[in-house]
Amino acid sequence: MSKRTWWKLPMAFSMLVLISSCALSMNALENKAGSSSSPEFGFSVDWTSTASSIMPVDATLPLVNQGNQAPAAIASTAKVITALTVLKHTPLTVGQSGPVFEIGASDVERYEKYLAMNGSVLPVYQGMTLTLRQALEAMLLPSANNIADSLAIWTFGSLDAYRQAAQALVQELGLSSTSVGTDASGYDPSTTSTARDLAVLAAHAMKNPAIAGIVKEPSANIPGYGPVDNTNTLLGVDGIIGLKTGTSKEARGVFLFAATIVIKGKSTMVVGAVQGAGSAAKDAMSVAQQLILSVKELSATGSADFSTRKAMASWQQSFGHLLQEA
Known part of the structure; x- marks a missing residue:
């Protein structure tokens, strides 16, 4: 030398x-597009350009493809925040029905308002009753906007009081890029978040036995109305066991998902989110399906x-x- x-x-x-x-x-x-891997998680994934995230349910933070993503509207996936906030106030164990709520005149007006706006609804009438579990099913499966708002008001007294409780919860969960808007349904675009935060939200939802039990149901029967179907048509496909769809003009397609995959010979639950895909939830679901199928186990x-x-x-x-x- x-x-x-x-x-x-x-x-x-x-x-x-x-x-x-x-x-x-x-x-x-x-x-942003390509692939990411995590030795901690034990797997790699392939991304599309759509804002996405994925992580094991027990992890702290997810893999993301847009780390500096600006918060955006999340449509009906906001109902997962509503469910967690309500259940923190009124816990519900597996098998419990919870308190009974009676539909009043203001609830009927709320239904008619959302119906006129072409929002997803559960038809209600004065004197109709719903248990807490049935209200959660109506909100999380067919994504009834009117039930989301009614449930928030039944629990907290007003949407303003609900908003304060929900914002306190998201802060407690570490969802620093999430803001709770003016309703509990997500119909209004003022509820915003990121794919990173939504994955963490999904993890907390799947750790709640009541929510995890409901979102895996393909359908449910609501007394006084009849059967309702889950908008998540990917249930049972490629290991998907939940969570929640969302569609709006502002949010486009959003999908929070939970699925089981096999890593190192063990069944592992992963959760994540796809945000801002195409024009509707079906587009976000398609991206999520690609993401889940792309998971590859890392070598030793x-x-x-x-x-x-x-x-x-x-x-x-x-x-x-x-x-x-x-």
């Missing part, structure tokens, strides 16, 4: 370590990924000649 080049070797090796570390970190956290060595290989090639091109001079 010549005296002119020996001193460059420490710098070259330092650059190698820095570039490789950065490549691994960036690839594990986000990638962590399966050195493209970003790392690219960094190594870049280093070779820039500094490899120094080793040849040794």
